[in-house]
Amino acid sequence: MNPTSRRRSKLVVNGAAIAIALLWIFPIYWMINVSLQPSGQMRIDGPTVLPFDFTPDAYLGVLNDSSFWTSLTMSLRVSLLSVAVALVSATLAAVALSRFRFRGRTGMVVAVLIIQMIPAEALFISQFRMLSGWGLINTVTGLSLLYVGTVMPFIVWMLKGFVDSVPADLEEAAMIDGCTKVGAFFRVTFPLLGPGLVATGVFGFLVSWNEFTLALVILSSGGRVTLPVWLQSFQEGMTGTDWAGVMAGSALIAIPVLILFSIVQKRMASGLVAGAVKG
């Protein structure tokens, strides 16, 4: 290739990439566009590219809706409880699988992978009946327990990659200097795991924050639902659909996620890849 045609092909690739980027971001742009329109505008004018009459009305409408705040509280409680419990116990599992060789270890690693294959849809009936037998339907505890089970395999998988990436030699060096095995782990490896724990924790939080299926099944009584279920029923409740309101609700659910996610996505992707290529 001569320099001119190389420059031209570079231009073509860049142009195509920008076009794809615009195509991919369009739905999110559209959500924000419609959420800032007066609620009836779409019915009258059809789709318009820019909201010419900017108005926060749709957002104010959602923020003044008490059911939004109830659901937000519910989502926060479920997500925080799930992620706290899952993170602590997954760290224990990751250390066991990464730092020890023991009978059944291989089986455990394979099990971590297999468990992820069990579809929520294949279990939610017995999970529903189990929780209902224990009086935990419509409770934060009940839903959180199921979320802990759901996110645990993936969190263990990711954390194991992060623990693997801290050389065991460092701990051995500390042990020669007189640390116990446990002490060596807490003084040497644990501080280095910080960023990995944050990334993994955010991941677990987001899974619980976004989860829809189990929330729909377990939170069967109207009032106490998480945000995804709230958004679904909000849509159904809108006869003649108030699209501006639905989009404002979607944006309010999505924007915190977008922010959190942008911060940790790099580590999440590498954690996933590390889990894939390391023993």
Add this chain to the structure above:
Amino acid sequence: MTAQPQVLPGGAGSSPAPPPERRAGSSRTLVRLTPFLLLLLPVGLVALALGYPLWRQVVMSFQEFGLAQQFGQPPEFVWLSNYTAILSDGYFWTVTARSLVFTAACAAATMFVGVGLAVMMQRVTAAVRVLLQVVLVFAWATPVIAAVAIWKLMVDHRHGVVNAVLVTLGLEQFQGFHWLQESTGTFLLVAGTVIVWASTPLVALATFAALTQVDDSVVEAAQLDGAGLLRRLRYIVLPIIKPVLILLAILQVIWDLRVFAQIYSLQQGAGSSRATNLLGTYIYHTGIGGGNYGMASALAMVMLAILVVLTWRYVRLLGKQGDLT
């Protein structure tokens, strides 16, 4: 996305801690027990949240839940009759075939577009790459239920921007076209688009991360030796990124076959769910909707079996490749 040093595919040899030899007997027993003590809580929680329900589900799949059970009668064991009823039901096969085709199409499209975008990201200038990455992260992070709401609006028959654009392009037949009610095909096309839009970013970003692990000098040496682009990809790049691609493909198949939220939510805007059910919503409508727990449990078991059959070979392959064991 910059490469993380710890993800080097070649460096899989994380050495186990050496056996603590110079220890007193009791503390050696303690060390030997440590991994099991560490696993007590996580395994217990998973057993409670997933293991026990799975066991109950197996039992329920052999039981009949009818009207009598709604009034407190214990369910009756009917052994395999739920399974024979399912397997002899034509609708089950329709839904299964629909699910399999849908999964194959979505997973293939996601992998194809995702890997294509990853290769593209390697060749664009840094600014464009960052733009593409930011955009992909946003699509990836959008909560499923919000994504479905957005796409529902975009394909809305009256106010949808998709129809408006198509009509502007001269395709008058899309005036008021109802994507979700027109046919099973158009419904699944919308569902598939939502899924591919949301799941491609993970494939693209992870593949790109893997591609950055490929040593440039090796690729350049091959180029000097006269290897074309395709040969370079086939013999140098592909073997290095293969474990990542296999993992991503397995995850896509798993996630796409068990898809529920998107289908369920889109069904709220469509006509009969019977025409648009995939396995996930079929189980939901049978069990939670219809109260037929036994039948739904058996359906779920069949679905699990399909997943295991579909992915087993690849899980084993991944195990060998990635030094899993």
